Amino acid sequence: MRKRSWPNPSQAKLLAGAVVVGLAAGYLTGLWSDLAYWFDGLVGLLADSTLVPNWLLGLFAACAVIVAGWLGAALRPSRDSRPSSSVTSEDSFFNIRWRWAYDGSGRVEKPTPHCLRCGNRLVVRQVGDDRGPECYECRCEHCGHVACEIEGSVDDFEKRVLDRIHQVTSA
Ligand SMILES: [Zn+2]
Structure with missing residues:
Protein backbone atom coordinates (compact mmCIF):
# COMPACT_ATOMS: atom_id res chain seq x y z
CA MET A 1 0.00 0.00 0.00
CA ARG A 2 2.63 2.48 1.04
CA LYS A 3 4.92 1.66 -1.88
CA ARG A 4 2.06 2.14 -4.33
CA SER A 5 1.19 5.51 -2.83
CA TRP A 6 4.86 6.55 -3.16
CA PRO A 7 5.82 5.69 -6.71
CA ASN A 8 8.93 7.84 -6.61
CA PRO A 9 11.82 5.48 -5.68
CA SER A 10 14.03 8.36 -4.57
CA GLN A 11 11.49 9.35 -1.93
CA ALA A 12 11.29 5.76 -0.71
CA LYS A 13 15.07 5.58 -0.51
CA LEU A 14 15.12 8.87 1.38
CA LEU A 15 12.52 7.56 3.81
CA ALA A 16 14.36 4.24 4.27
CA GLY A 17 17.59 6.14 4.85
CA ALA A 18 15.92 8.37 7.42
CA VAL A 19 14.46 5.32 9.21
CA VAL A 20 17.86 3.60 9.26
CA VAL A 21 19.55 6.74 10.57
CA GLY A 22 16.83 7.16 13.18
CA LEU A 23 17.10 3.53 14.30
CA ALA A 24 20.90 3.75 14.39
CA ALA A 25 20.76 6.95 16.44
CA GLY A 26 18.23 5.37 18.75
CA TYR A 27 20.36 2.28 19.07
CA LEU A 28 23.44 4.36 19.89
CA THR A 29 21.61 6.23 22.62
CA GLY A 30 20.33 2.98 24.08
CA LEU A 31 16.75 4.01 23.46
CA TRP A 32 16.14 1.47 20.72
CA SER A 33 17.13 -1.50 22.82
CA ASP A 34 14.67 -0.45 25.50
CA LEU A 35 11.93 0.04 22.94
CA ALA A 36 12.76 -3.31 21.34
CA TYR A 37 12.59 -4.99 24.72
CA TRP A 38 9.13 -3.62 25.42
CA PHE A 39 8.00 -4.25 21.84
CA ASP A 40 9.17 -7.86 22.03
CA GLY A 41 7.30 -8.26 25.27
CA LEU A 42 4.15 -6.76 23.78
CA VAL A 43 4.34 -8.90 20.63
CA GLY A 44 4.97 -12.04 22.68
CA LEU A 45 2.03 -11.22 24.90
CA LEU A 46 -0.32 -10.58 21.99
CA ALA A 47 0.90 -13.50 19.90
CA ASP A 48 0.84 -16.16 22.58
CA SER A 49 -2.83 -16.44 23.43
CA THR A 50 -2.24 -19.33 25.85
CA LEU A 51 -0.74 -16.84 28.26
CA VAL A 52 -4.06 -15.07 28.61
CA PRO A 53 -6.04 -17.77 30.42
CA ASN A 54 -3.00 -18.79 32.46
CA TRP A 55 -2.13 -15.59 34.20
CA LEU A 56 -3.73 -12.56 32.58
CA LEU A 57 -7.24 -13.67 33.44
CA GLY A 58 -6.05 -14.42 36.94
CA LEU A 59 -4.58 -10.93 37.11
CA PHE A 60 -7.84 -9.45 35.86
CA ALA A 61 -9.79 -11.50 38.38
CA ALA A 62 -7.51 -10.33 41.18
CA CYS A 63 -7.91 -6.74 40.03
CA ALA A 64 -11.67 -7.19 39.87
CA VAL A 65 -11.74 -8.58 43.42
CA ILE A 66 -9.58 -5.71 44.67
CA VAL A 67 -11.71 -3.11 42.89
CA ALA A 68 -14.89 -4.76 44.18
CA GLY A 69 -13.42 -4.69 47.68
CA TRP A 70 -12.54 -1.02 47.34
CA LEU A 71 -16.01 -0.23 46.03
CA GLY A 72 -17.59 -2.23 48.82
CA ALA A 73 -15.47 -0.49 51.43
CA ALA A 74 -16.26 2.87 49.87
CA LEU A 75 -19.99 2.21 49.75
CA ARG A 76 -20.34 0.61 53.16
CA PRO A 77 -19.88 3.75 55.29
CA SER A 78 -22.56 5.58 53.31
CA ARG A 79 -25.01 2.73 53.92
CA ASP A 80 -24.21 2.23 57.60
CA SER A 81 -23.32 5.80 58.43
CA ARG A 82 -25.93 5.93 61.16
CA PRO A 83 -24.24 6.81 64.44
ZN1 LIG B 1 -19.64 -16.99 82.50
Missing part, protein backbone atom coordinates in the same frame (compact mmCIF):
# COMPACT_ATOMS: atom_id res chain seq x y z
CA SER A 84 -25.76 3.67 66.01
CA SER A 85 -23.07 1.18 65.10
CA SER A 86 -20.27 3.25 66.55
CA VAL A 87 -22.08 4.28 69.75
CA THR A 88 -22.33 1.36 72.10
CA SER A 89 -22.60 1.34 75.84
CA GLU A 90 -22.65 -1.09 78.72
CA ASP A 91 -23.60 -1.22 82.35
CA SER A 92 -24.12 -3.87 85.02
CA PHE A 93 -27.43 -4.42 86.74
CA PHE A 94 -29.65 -7.39 87.67
CA ASN A 95 -26.33 -9.21 88.21
CA ILE A 96 -25.73 -9.02 84.44
CA ARG A 97 -23.44 -6.95 82.26
CA TRP A 98 -25.64 -5.41 79.59
CA ARG A 99 -24.29 -4.14 76.30
CA TRP A 100 -26.41 -2.14 73.90
CA ALA A 101 -26.23 0.20 70.91
CA TYR A 102 -28.20 3.27 69.89
CA ASP A 103 -29.94 3.69 66.58
CA GLY A 104 -29.94 6.89 64.51
CA SER A 105 -32.69 8.49 66.59
CA GLY A 106 -30.92 7.71 69.88
CA ARG A 107 -33.15 4.76 70.77
CA VAL A 108 -31.62 1.83 72.61
CA GLU A 109 -31.54 -1.25 70.44
CA LYS A 110 -30.95 -4.88 71.33
CA PRO A 111 -29.47 -4.94 74.85
CA THR A 112 -27.53 -8.19 75.16
CA PRO A 113 -26.77 -9.93 78.50
CA HIS A 114 -23.20 -10.95 79.31
CA CYS A 115 -21.74 -12.92 82.19
CA LEU A 116 -20.20 -10.86 84.99
CA ARG A 117 -17.71 -13.62 85.70
CA CYS A 118 -16.35 -14.48 82.27
CA GLY A 119 -17.96 -11.99 79.88
CA ASN A 120 -19.61 -14.66 77.77
CA ARG A 121 -23.01 -14.06 76.25
CA LEU A 122 -25.83 -15.28 78.51
CA VAL A 123 -28.78 -17.32 77.30
CA VAL A 124 -32.29 -17.07 78.71
CA ARG A 125 -34.07 -20.36 79.15
CA GLN A 126 -37.11 -21.64 80.93
CA VAL A 127 -36.67 -23.36 84.28
CA GLY A 128 -38.47 -26.62 85.12
CA ASP A 129 -42.21 -27.01 85.36
CA ASP A 130 -42.33 -27.37 89.15
CA ARG A 131 -41.60 -23.66 89.55
CA GLY A 132 -44.30 -22.58 87.16
CA PRO A 133 -44.24 -22.00 83.45
CA GLU A 134 -43.27 -18.34 83.68
CA CYS A 135 -39.86 -18.74 85.26
CA TYR A 136 -36.61 -18.29 83.38
CA GLU A 137 -32.96 -18.09 84.19
CA CYS A 138 -30.13 -16.16 82.62
CA ARG A 139 -27.34 -18.70 82.45
CA CYS A 140 -23.80 -18.56 81.16
CA GLU A 141 -23.15 -21.64 79.07
CA HIS A 142 -19.41 -21.03 79.32
CA CYS A 143 -18.90 -21.07 83.09
CA GLY A 144 -22.33 -22.26 84.24
CA HIS A 145 -22.99 -19.14 86.28
CA VAL A 146 -26.69 -18.37 86.70
CA ALA A 147 -26.80 -14.61 86.65
CA CYS A 148 -30.44 -14.15 87.55
CA GLU A 149 -33.84 -15.73 87.53
CA ILE A 150 -36.76 -14.11 85.82
CA GLU A 151 -40.25 -14.50 87.17
CA GLY A 152 -42.94 -13.46 84.77
CA SER A 153 -42.62 -13.07 81.07
CA VAL A 154 -39.35 -12.40 79.31
CA ASP A 155 -41.00 -9.44 77.58
CA ASP A 156 -41.61 -7.80 80.96
CA PHE A 157 -38.03 -8.46 81.96
CA GLU A 158 -36.73 -6.89 78.74
CA LYS A 159 -38.96 -3.91 79.40
CA ARG A 160 -37.45 -3.54 82.89
CA VAL A 161 -33.99 -3.77 81.35
CA LEU A 162 -34.84 -1.02 78.86
CA ASP A 163 -36.29 1.15 81.63
CA ARG A 164 -33.09 0.67 83.62
CA ILE A 165 -30.97 1.57 80.60
CA HIS A 166 -33.02 4.72 80.08
CA GLN A 167 -32.43 5.64 83.73
CA VAL A 168 -28.70 5.04 83.29
CA THR A 169 -28.63 7.04 80.06
CA SER A 170 -30.54 10.03 81.41
CA ALA A 171 -28.61 10.07 84.69
Whole structure:
Protein backbone atom coordinates (compact mmCIF):
# COMPACT_ATOMS: atom_id res chain seq x y z
CA MET A 1 0.00 0.00 0.00
CA ARG A 2 2.63 2.48 1.04
CA LYS A 3 4.92 1.66 -1.88
CA ARG A 4 2.06 2.14 -4.33
CA SER A 5 1.19 5.51 -2.83
CA TRP A 6 4.86 6.55 -3.16
CA PRO A 7 5.82 5.69 -6.71
CA ASN A 8 8.93 7.84 -6.61
CA PRO A 9 11.82 5.48 -5.68
CA SER A 10 14.03 8.36 -4.57
CA GLN A 11 11.49 9.35 -1.93
CA ALA A 12 11.29 5.76 -0.71
CA LYS A 13 15.07 5.58 -0.51
CA LEU A 14 15.12 8.87 1.38
CA LEU A 15 12.52 7.56 3.81
CA ALA A 16 14.36 4.24 4.27
CA GLY A 17 17.59 6.14 4.85
CA ALA A 18 15.92 8.37 7.42
CA VAL A 19 14.46 5.32 9.21
CA VAL A 20 17.86 3.60 9.26
CA VAL A 21 19.55 6.74 10.57
CA GLY A 22 16.83 7.16 13.18
CA LEU A 23 17.10 3.53 14.30
CA ALA A 24 20.90 3.75 14.39
CA ALA A 25 20.76 6.95 16.44
CA GLY A 26 18.23 5.37 18.75
CA TYR A 27 20.36 2.28 19.07
CA LEU A 28 23.44 4.36 19.89
CA THR A 29 21.61 6.23 22.62
CA GLY A 30 20.33 2.98 24.08
CA LEU A 31 16.75 4.01 23.46
CA TRP A 32 16.14 1.47 20.72
CA SER A 33 17.13 -1.50 22.82
CA ASP A 34 14.67 -0.45 25.50
CA LEU A 35 11.93 0.04 22.94
CA ALA A 36 12.76 -3.31 21.34
CA TYR A 37 12.59 -4.99 24.72
CA TRP A 38 9.13 -3.62 25.42
CA PHE A 39 8.00 -4.25 21.84
CA ASP A 40 9.17 -7.86 22.03
CA GLY A 41 7.30 -8.26 25.27
CA LEU A 42 4.15 -6.76 23.78
CA VAL A 43 4.34 -8.90 20.63
CA GLY A 44 4.97 -12.04 22.68
CA LEU A 45 2.03 -11.22 24.90
CA LEU A 46 -0.32 -10.58 21.99
CA ALA A 47 0.90 -13.50 19.90
CA ASP A 48 0.84 -16.16 22.58
CA SER A 49 -2.83 -16.44 23.43
CA THR A 50 -2.24 -19.33 25.85
CA LEU A 51 -0.74 -16.84 28.26
CA VAL A 52 -4.06 -15.07 28.61
CA PRO A 53 -6.04 -17.77 30.42
CA ASN A 54 -3.00 -18.79 32.46
CA TRP A 55 -2.13 -15.59 34.20
CA LEU A 56 -3.73 -12.56 32.58
CA LEU A 57 -7.24 -13.67 33.44
CA GLY A 58 -6.05 -14.42 36.94
CA LEU A 59 -4.58 -10.93 37.11
CA PHE A 60 -7.84 -9.45 35.86
CA ALA A 61 -9.79 -11.50 38.38
CA ALA A 62 -7.51 -10.33 41.18
CA CYS A 63 -7.91 -6.74 40.03
CA ALA A 64 -11.67 -7.19 39.87
CA VAL A 65 -11.74 -8.58 43.42
CA ILE A 66 -9.58 -5.71 44.67
CA VAL A 67 -11.71 -3.11 42.89
CA ALA A 68 -14.89 -4.76 44.18
CA GLY A 69 -13.42 -4.69 47.68
CA TRP A 70 -12.54 -1.02 47.34
CA LEU A 71 -16.01 -0.23 46.03
CA GLY A 72 -17.59 -2.23 48.82
CA ALA A 73 -15.47 -0.49 51.43
CA ALA A 74 -16.26 2.87 49.87
CA LEU A 75 -19.99 2.21 49.75
CA ARG A 76 -20.34 0.61 53.16
CA PRO A 77 -19.88 3.75 55.29
CA SER A 78 -22.56 5.58 53.31
CA ARG A 79 -25.01 2.73 53.92
CA ASP A 80 -24.21 2.23 57.60
CA SER A 81 -23.32 5.80 58.43
CA ARG A 82 -25.93 5.93 61.16
CA PRO A 83 -24.24 6.81 64.44
CA SER A 84 -25.76 3.67 66.01
CA SER A 85 -23.07 1.18 65.10
CA SER A 86 -20.27 3.25 66.55
CA VAL A 87 -22.08 4.28 69.75
CA THR A 88 -22.33 1.36 72.10
CA SER A 89 -22.60 1.34 75.84
CA GLU A 90 -22.65 -1.09 78.72
CA ASP A 91 -23.60 -1.22 82.35
CA SER A 92 -24.12 -3.87 85.02
CA PHE A 93 -27.43 -4.42 86.74
CA PHE A 94 -29.65 -7.39 87.67
CA ASN A 95 -26.33 -9.21 88.21
CA ILE A 96 -25.73 -9.02 84.44
CA ARG A 97 -23.44 -6.95 82.26
CA TRP A 98 -25.64 -5.41 79.59
CA ARG A 99 -24.29 -4.14 76.30
CA TRP A 100 -26.41 -2.14 73.90
CA ALA A 101 -26.23 0.20 70.91
CA TYR A 102 -28.20 3.27 69.89
CA ASP A 103 -29.94 3.69 66.58
CA GLY A 104 -29.94 6.89 64.51
CA SER A 105 -32.69 8.49 66.59
CA GLY A 106 -30.92 7.71 69.88
CA ARG A 107 -33.15 4.76 70.77
CA VAL A 108 -31.62 1.83 72.61
CA GLU A 109 -31.54 -1.25 70.44
CA LYS A 110 -30.95 -4.88 71.33
CA PRO A 111 -29.47 -4.94 74.85
CA THR A 112 -27.53 -8.19 75.16
CA PRO A 113 -26.77 -9.93 78.50
CA HIS A 114 -23.20 -10.95 79.31
CA CYS A 115 -21.74 -12.92 82.19
CA LEU A 116 -20.20 -10.86 84.99
CA ARG A 117 -17.71 -13.62 85.70
CA CYS A 118 -16.35 -14.48 82.27
CA GLY A 119 -17.96 -11.99 79.88
CA ASN A 120 -19.61 -14.66 77.77
CA ARG A 121 -23.01 -14.06 76.25
CA LEU A 122 -25.83 -15.28 78.51
CA VAL A 123 -28.78 -17.32 77.30
CA VAL A 124 -32.29 -17.07 78.71
CA ARG A 125 -34.07 -20.36 79.15
CA GLN A 126 -37.11 -21.64 80.93
CA VAL A 127 -36.67 -23.36 84.28
CA GLY A 128 -38.47 -26.62 85.12
CA ASP A 129 -42.21 -27.01 85.36
CA ASP A 130 -42.33 -27.37 89.15
CA ARG A 131 -41.60 -23.66 89.55
CA GLY A 132 -44.30 -22.58 87.16
CA PRO A 133 -44.24 -22.00 83.45
CA GLU A 134 -43.27 -18.34 83.68
CA CYS A 135 -39.86 -18.74 85.26
CA TYR A 136 -36.61 -18.29 83.38
CA GLU A 137 -32.96 -18.09 84.19
CA CYS A 138 -30.13 -16.16 82.62
CA ARG A 139 -27.34 -18.70 82.45
CA CYS A 140 -23.80 -18.56 81.16
CA GLU A 141 -23.15 -21.64 79.07
CA HIS A 142 -19.41 -21.03 79.32
CA CYS A 143 -18.90 -21.07 83.09
CA GLY A 144 -22.33 -22.26 84.24
CA HIS A 145 -22.99 -19.14 86.28
CA VAL A 146 -26.69 -18.37 86.70
CA ALA A 147 -26.80 -14.61 86.65
CA CYS A 148 -30.44 -14.15 87.55
CA GLU A 149 -33.84 -15.73 87.53
CA ILE A 150 -36.76 -14.11 85.82
CA GLU A 151 -40.25 -14.50 87.17
CA GLY A 152 -42.94 -13.46 84.77
CA SER A 153 -42.62 -13.07 81.07
CA VAL A 154 -39.35 -12.40 79.31
CA ASP A 155 -41.00 -9.44 77.58
CA ASP A 156 -41.61 -7.80 80.96
CA PHE A 157 -38.03 -8.46 81.96
CA GLU A 158 -36.73 -6.89 78.74
CA LYS A 159 -38.96 -3.91 79.40
CA ARG A 160 -37.45 -3.54 82.89
CA VAL A 161 -33.99 -3.77 81.35
CA LEU A 162 -34.84 -1.02 78.86
CA ASP A 163 -36.29 1.15 81.63
CA ARG A 164 -33.09 0.67 83.62
CA ILE A 165 -30.97 1.57 80.60
CA HIS A 166 -33.02 4.72 80.08
CA GLN A 167 -32.43 5.64 83.73
CA VAL A 168 -28.70 5.04 83.29
CA THR A 169 -28.63 7.04 80.06
CA SER A 170 -30.54 10.03 81.41
CA ALA A 171 -28.61 10.07 84.69
ZN1 LIG B 1 -19.64 -16.99 82.50
